[in-house]
Amino acid sequence: MMFGWYHRQHNRANLFLCRFLVGCVMMERNTTDSCLRLQTTEPMATALPSNGILTFLTDFSSADGYVGAMKGVALSESTELTLVDIGHEIPAFDIRRAAYTLRMAVPEFPSGTTHVAVIDPGVGTSRKVLVAHVRDQFVVGPDNGLISLLLDWAPDAQVFAVESKHLPDTIRSATFHGRDIFTPIAAKIACGRLDVPGDLKVLPKPIVFDTSFQREKQTITGTVLCADRFGNLITSIPFEELQSAGLSTVHIGQTEITRFVETYGNAEPGAVVALKGSLGLLEISVINGDAAKRLSVTNGTTVRIRL
Structure with missing residues (x-):
C-alpha cells in the first residue's frame, strides 16, 4: 500500500512538473508572438482572424502630423x-479617387488585413462610421462612398455601422476622427479585440456613388469614375464589353476617340487613346499627357460608346 501511495504521489509530481514547463513555454511565446497572442485579458473574438496588418489611406499628405x-x-x-501606408496623397476630399485606390490596393493584401481609410469631408457631422467585411478583410472609414468600388468587386461584402457604445470613450476633437475614432476601431480589429460582426449592427444601405453602365442595342453608356494622378480617365465600363461587341467609337464630352491601343507605348506623345486599364475597365488617356485636363472632363462625366 505504501508503494502504491508513493507511486501515485510520484506521478502527480511529474504531472505538476510537466504543466509547469508547458506554462513556461507558453509564457515565452506570449512575450514574442504577434499582438493576437499578447492578449492575456482580452482573447481574440474576431470571427475571421485578423493578421495584425493595418493599412492607412488618407488625403492628409505627409506634410503635417496627422498620419503620424x-x-x-x-x-x-x-x-x-x-x-x-497605401497612400496619403489623395486629392483633398476626393472620395472617388480614394475609392479607386482602395479597389486597386485591397485585393492584393492577405486575408485578415485591416484597412483604415479617412477621406472625410463630413467629419464631425452625423455621418456614420462603418466597418466593411470584404472578402476576409476589413475596411474602417466614414460612410460616404469610399467603399463603392469594393462593393462592385465583392458584392457579397457585409457592411456594419459602429454604434456609439463601441466608440472610444474620449473623442478629443470634432475635426480629427481619423485619430479619435477610425484608427482606434481599426487597431482593435487588427488585434482581434473587436468582434466583427458579433459586436456590430448591419448597415443595410451604405452610401455609394454610381459605378454602373448600361448596354443597349447600339450603345454602351457609363461614367468617368475618377482620374488618376496621370490624368488617365477611369470609366465604369468593363473593357470586355467592348471586345465582345467589337471596338468602335468612344464619345466623352466634346471628344470622339477611335484609336484603341494595348499600352501607352503603342502611340505617339499627345495622342488621345482608349485602352484596357489595370482593373479591366475602359480608360481614356493622352500619351505622356493629362486626359482630364486636355478633354476638360470631371468625375461623373458621361461616356458613350457607339457600337
Missing part, C-alpha cells in the same frame, strides 16, 4: 502591429 498621430494611436493599441 494616427499611427501612434495604432501602436498604443499594440506595438506588434504591422503598419502599411
Whole structure:
C-alpha cells in the first residue's frame, strides 16, 4: 500500500512538473508572438482572424502630423502591429479617387488585413462610421462612398455601422476622427479585440456613388469614375464589353476617340487613346499627357460608346 501511495504521489509530481514547463513555454511565446497572442485579458473574438496588418489611406499628405498621430494611436493599441501606408496623397476630399485606390490596393493584401481609410469631408457631422467585411478583410472609414468600388468587386461584402457604445470613450476633437475614432476601431480589429460582426449592427444601405453602365442595342453608356494622378480617365465600363461587341467609337464630352491601343507605348506623345486599364475597365488617356485636363472632363462625366 505504501508503494502504491508513493507511486501515485510520484506521478502527480511529474504531472505538476510537466504543466509547469508547458506554462513556461507558453509564457515565452506570449512575450514574442504577434499582438493576437499578447492578449492575456482580452482573447481574440474576431470571427475571421485578423493578421495584425493595418493599412492607412488618407488625403492628409505627409506634410503635417496627422498620419503620424494616427499611427501612434495604432501602436498604443499594440506595438506588434504591422503598419502599411497605401497612400496619403489623395486629392483633398476626393472620395472617388480614394475609392479607386482602395479597389486597386485591397485585393492584393492577405486575408485578415485591416484597412483604415479617412477621406472625410463630413467629419464631425452625423455621418456614420462603418466597418466593411470584404472578402476576409476589413475596411474602417466614414460612410460616404469610399467603399463603392469594393462593393462592385465583392458584392457579397457585409457592411456594419459602429454604434456609439463601441466608440472610444474620449473623442478629443470634432475635426480629427481619423485619430479619435477610425484608427482606434481599426487597431482593435487588427488585434482581434473587436468582434466583427458579433459586436456590430448591419448597415443595410451604405452610401455609394454610381459605378454602373448600361448596354443597349447600339450603345454602351457609363461614367468617368475618377482620374488618376496621370490624368488617365477611369470609366465604369468593363473593357470586355467592348471586345465582345467589337471596338468602335468612344464619345466623352466634346471628344470622339477611335484609336484603341494595348499600352501607352503603342502611340505617339499627345495622342488621345482608349485602352484596357489595370482593373479591366475602359480608360481614356493622352500619351505622356493629362486626359482630364486636355478633354476638360470631371468625375461623373458621361461616356458613350457607339457600337
